Amino acid sequence: MSEIYKQVAIEFTVHSIEPIRKYNDPSNPDDWLDIAKAKDFIEADEMMSTHYNTGGVEIYFVREIEGTTTGFNYSPNSRAAGLVIEAGINSRTISHELGHTSGLKDIYEKTSDDLDNPIATLDDSLVKEQWLPYDWNNGPPPAYYKIDLKQKELLKRLIMYGYTDEQKSDLSFGKVYGWNTSYVEGFIKTGLLDLGKREPHHW
Ligand SMILES: [Zn+2]
Numbered sequence: 001m002s003e004i005y006k007q008v009a010i011e012f013t014v015h016s017i018e019p020i021r022k023y024n025d026p027s028n029p030d031d032w033l034d035i036a037k038a039k040d041f042i043e044a045d046e047m048m049s050t051h052y053n054t055g056g057v058e059i060y061f062v063r064e065i066e067g068t069t070t071g072f073n074y075s076p077n078s079r080a081a082g083l084v085i086e087a088g089i090n091s092r093t094i095s096h097e098l099g100h101t102s103g104l105k106d107i108y109e110k111t112s113d114d115l116d117n118p119i120a121t122l123d124d125s126l127v128k129e130q131w132l133p134y135d136w137n138n139g140p141p142p143a144y145y146k147i148d149l150k151q152k153e154l155l156k157r158l159i160m161y162g163y164t165d166e167q168k169s170d171l172s173f174g175k176v177y178g179w180n181t182s183y184v185e186g187f188i189k190t191g192l193l194d195l196g197k198r199e200p201h202h203w
Contacts, residue, residue, distance in 0.1 A: 001091040001098070004159055007171045008192045012098070015056050022046070033063040035084060041065075044072070048082035057101050057200050058082040059094065070164065073100045081202040092168055095159050099171070103196030106162035107178040107188040109152035115163060122152040122179065134174025134193060151177065160190040 002011065022031030022043075035044050044065075051058045060082055065072070071085045071093045083097040110118035127145045129136040132154075137144030145154070155161055155178045161168045162181070172191030179185055 001095050004091070004095045004169055004171065005098075008195060010102075010195075010198060012057075015054075020047070020050060020060075030063075032060075035062050035065045037066040041072070044084045048084065051082065052202055055201055057098065058202060059097075060084045061087065063087050071097045073097050092159065092166075093164070096161075096168070098200070099160050099190075101197065101200035101202075103189065104160050104191070104194060105189045106181050107155050107158055107160050107176060107190050108162045108180070108183065109155045109178055111179075111183050120183070122155075122185075125151050127151050127154050131177035132172070132174075134191070135172045135176065158190050160188070 005012065020032065022028065032043065032047050035041060035047070044060075047060050047062075048058065058081075062084060063086070065084060065086045069086075070089045071083065073081070073083045081101075083094070083101070085094055085097065110121040112118045125131075126147075127149050128151075131151055135144075155176070156165045157167055157170045158176065159168050159171055174191055174193045175187035176190050177186070178188050180188055
C-alpha cells in the first residue's frame with residue numbers, strides 16, 4: 001500500500017487497532033465478522049457508525065462480506081464513513097478503497113460482474129493522448145505506452161479500476177477516459193490531480 005501511494009506522495013500510518021463486536025455479549029463473539037447484505041448492508045453501516053471524528057480513516061476488517069463484494073466504503077462526509085475490508089484481500093483492494101476516501105472514483109471498461117461474459121465493453125481503441133491528456137508521454141521514444149495497448153487494457157492497471165485485477169497499482173496524474181459506476185463514458189478521477197483530500201478522515 002505504501003508503495004502504491006508513494007506515487008502521489010501520501011503515506012499512511014497505523015494509529016491504533018481495536019477489536020470490536022456488535023453486542024457486548026461473549027456468547028456472540030462473531031457479530032460483525034460476517035457482514036450481511038440485508039437492507040443494503042445495514043450491518044456495515046452500523047459498524048462504521050461506531051467510530052467517527054477520529055482524525056483518520058477507520059478500516060474495519062471482517063471475515064466475510066456477503067456476495068462478491070470484497071471491500072467498500074461510504075461517502076467521507078457521513079458519520080457512518082469508513083472502509084470495510086474482507087479477510088484475505090490484498091493491499092490493492094485496501095488501496096482502492098482508500099482512493100475513494102481521497103475523492104477518487106471507480107473506472108470500468110465493462111458492465112458485468114461476470115467478467116467472462118460482459119454485457120458490453122469499451123471498444124478496441126488504442127490509448128491516445130485525448131484519453132490520457134495528463135498521462136501522455138509526448139517526448140521522444142521510447143514511448144511510455146506500447147503501441148498496441150488498448151484503452152480498455154490500460155484501465156486495468158489503475159488502482160481505481162472497479163474490478164479485482166492482479167495488475168492494478170497505478171495512480172494516474174490526471175483524469176482518464178473510461179466508464180463510471182453507471183457505465184457512462186467520460187473522464188474519471190483516478191489520480192493525483194483529483195485527490196480532493198490528501199489527508200482523508202471521517203467525522
Ligand atoms: Zn471502488
